[in-house]
Amino acid sequence: MDYAAQQIINALSFGAEYALLALGLAIVFSVMGLVNFAHGEVIAVGGYTMVAFAALVTANPLIIIVGAVAATALTSVALERVAFRPVRYADPTTGLLTAFGVSIVLQNLFLLFISPRPIAVTSLYFLDAPVMVFGVQISSLQIFESVTTVVVIIGLVLFLQRTTLGLAMRAASLDFEMVRLTGIRANRVFALAFLISGLLAGLACIFIMARRGSVDPHFGFNPVLKAFVACVVGGFGSLPGAVLGGFLLGAVEVAMLVLLPQEYGGLKDAFVFGIIALVLVWRPDGILSPAKEKGDKL
Amino acid sequence: MLDIQNLRVFHGPIEAVHGISLSVGTGQCVALLGPNGAGKTSTISAICGIAQASGTIALEGADLAKVTVEDRIGRGIAVSPEGRRIFSNLSVEANLRIGGGIRADRENVRADIERWFDTFPILGERRAQPGGTLSGGEQQMLAIARALMSKPKILLLDEPSLGLAPRIVAQVFQMISTLRAEGMTILLVEQNARQALQISDYGYLLNNGRIQAEGTAEELGGSKDMMAKLTGLG
Numbered sequence: 001m002d003y004a005a006q007q008i009i010n011a012l013s014f015g016a017e018y019a020l021l022a023l024g025l026a027i028v029f030s031v032m033g034l035v036n037f038a039h040g041e042v043i044a045v046g047g048y049t050m051v052a053f054a055a056l057v058t059a060n061p062l063i064i065i066v067g068a069v070a071a072t073a074l075t076s077v078a079l080e081r082v083a084f085r086p087v088r089y090a091d092p093t094t095g096l097l098t099a100f101g102v103s104i105v106l107q108n109l110f111l112l113f114i115s116p117r118p119i120a121v122t123s124l125y126f127l128d129a130p131v132m133v134f135g136v137q138i139s140s141l142q143i144f145e146s147v148t149t150v151v152v153i154i155g156l157v158l159f160l161q162r163t164t165l166g167l168a169m170r171a172a173s174l175d176f177e178m179v180r181l182t183g184i185r186a187n188r189v190f191a192l193a194f195l196i197s198g199l200l201a202g203l204a205c206i207f208i209m210a211r212r213g214s215v216d217p218h219f220g221f222n223p224v225l226k227a228f229v230a231c232v233v234g235g236f237g238s239l240p241g242a243v244l245g246g247f248l249l250g251a252v253e254v255a256m257l258v259l260l261p262q263e264y265g266g267l268k269d270a271f272v273f274g275i276i277a278l279v280l281v282w283r284p285d286g287i288l289s290p291a292k293e294k295g296d297k298l
Numbered sequence: 299m300l301d302i303q304n305l306r307v308f309h310g311p312i313e314a315v316h317g318i319s320l321s322v323g324t325g326q327c328v329a330l331l332g333p334n335g336a337g338k339t340s341t342i343s344a345i346c347g348i349a350q351a352s353g354t355i356a357l358e359g360a361d362l363a364k365v366t367v368e369d370r371i372g373r374g375i376a377v378s379p380e381g382r383r384i385f386s387n388l389s390v391e392a393n394l395r396i397g398g399g400i401r402a403d404r405e406n407v408r409a410d411i412e413r414w415f416d417t418f419p420i421l422g423e424r425r426a427q428p429g430g431t432l433s434g435g436e437q438q439m440l441a442i443a444r445a446l447m448s449k450p451k452i453l454l455l456d457e458p459s460l461g462l463a464p465r466i467v468a469q470v471f472q473m474i475s476t477l478r479a480e481g482m483t484i485l486l487v488e489q490n491a492r493q494a495l496q497i498s499d500y501g502y503l504l505n506n507g508r509i510q511a512e513g514t515a516e517e518l519g520g521s522k523d524m525m526a527k528l529t530g531l532g
């Protein structure tokens with residue numbers, strides 16, 4: 001019983017992390033149709049910022065966390081301004097190649113100017129302490145992760161439903177030009193999407209760093225892959241889809257860990273992706289793929 | 299209010315409008331008529347800044363050539379575009395809020411939305427419903443209301459009667475004529491020439507990207523030859 005409860009909590013906390021990651025991709029995709037593969041490097045910037053803060057500024061974890069989130073948010077907004085704005089109205093392939101380019105350039109900058117080797121940050125280990133809840137031992141990190149994700153989702157929903165700019169972002173996912181024709185600035189909508197994406201990257205970075213404790217130039221690859229898969233499963237461009245896809249991916253991963261016999265352990269990812277592929281056979285556009293029509297044409 | 303000189307509009311290599319001139323005076327309703335493919339929507343797109351164009355477009359004497367789409371709206375142009383382009387995933391109320399999104403007087407936006415709901419109780423009843431679930435006529439009303447939410451100086455209407463039943467068309471023209479009576483400046487693009495001219499001060503007949511005829515409603519409507527042409531289109 002305890003074992004089952006623990007595994008369910010594992011699945012939820014993995015799912016929460018993947019949901020955060022997937023939302024970061026989905027929010028940018030929904031407004032500009034761009035799969036931002038550089039999202040992983042934005043997360044890595046957060047990791048390196050933690051390194052820099054811990055080494056040069058302070059050991060205070062709160063300041064390190066705030067610094068990292070600020071750095072990812074700034075990086076994301078800066079990338080929009082420098083790299084993605086010029087290709088904003090180009091076709092999706094151009095945007096995709098740009099994102100790959102940005103991702104590779106950033107990885108190489110990390111390699112060249114920082115270090116090819118992992119650098120440890122121990123300041124966040126305190127987040128990961130065992131706690132007993134109703135007789136089940138879980139990690140405090142899992143609680144933080146789940147709570148943060150729930151708070152983020154509620155905040156995002158309120159923002160997207162209550163504020164004019166949030167409404168404009170949703171409208172933009174359907175018909176960007178029409179949003180411009182209401183006078184709402186495209187630049188603001190895009191910058192905001194990247195800002196939110198950067199903040200989400202920062203939050204995800206905290207949890208990944210607390211678990212892994214080190215950052216290297218390829219730090220972002222795995223998270224962005226998970227985010228991508230979650231988005232594909234959930235339906236690319238749909239924010240609820242990203243959340244659903246994230247939790248589904250977490251659940252499938254934990255289920256495979258639990259169910260696969262020891263000797264097949266190395267094949268976990270193969271099984272996970274196999275199941276994902278089956279989901280896509282059932283729903284090729286993802287479970288909650290958004291409607292494609294552009295309003296009523298006639 | 300709006301003065302257009304020698305306007306050419308391009309879609310990539312294709313020139314859709316070949317140097318037209320037209321003007322809309324303050325408080326006037328001007329009809330831009332013409333058959334399919336005449337270049338009416340291209341003209342509207344050029345005025346809004348979403349199509350590549352040459353020539354001059356001036357709003358209240360100021361040239362708009364270097365003005366972005368958003369700033370043109372900010373300066374007082376509003377558009378109910380071809381096909382209405384309601385944000386179908388958002389509620390009726392949210393559509394109107396976005397329409398008023400650039401206004402500084404936030405408090406009044408809410409009041410204005412309520413006023414629209416009073417004017418069109420059908421929209422009020424469906425305020426929380428996604429815009430995409432409205433009927434064509436309701437969507438057209440919403441598109442016009444959304445455009446007016448920005449408190450524009452000039453309203454561009456691209457074929458507001460398209461695809462609507464005659465009874466609904468009459469309602470739409472009634473709404474436009476009320477707006478005109480309230481002093482709104484309107485550029486009305488229509489294929490429905492007869493009805494459009496009834497509520498317009500002046501009209502232009504566009505064909506193949508060129509203006510073929512222009513004049514007051516009486517002049518355009520009076521000429522037998524022209525009337526035949528127009529009703530042929532309408």
Ligand SMILES: Nc1ncnc2c1ncn2[C@@H]1O[C@H](COP(=O)(O)OP(=O)(O)OP(=O)(O)O)[C@@H](O)[C@H]1O
Pocket residue numbers: 309310312313314332333334335336337338339340341380489
């Ligand atoms: N995006 C585009 N790309 C290429 N050609 C275009 C584009 N939009 C319009 N055209 C061409 O420009 C010409 C004028 O089109 P426009 O849409 O302005 O006509 P219209 O008068 O609005 O017609 P309708 O009454 O059918 O809406 C047409 O020949 C059309 O094929």
Ligand SMILES: [Mg+2]
Pocket residue numbers: 338339340380456457
């Ligand atoms: Mg047209």
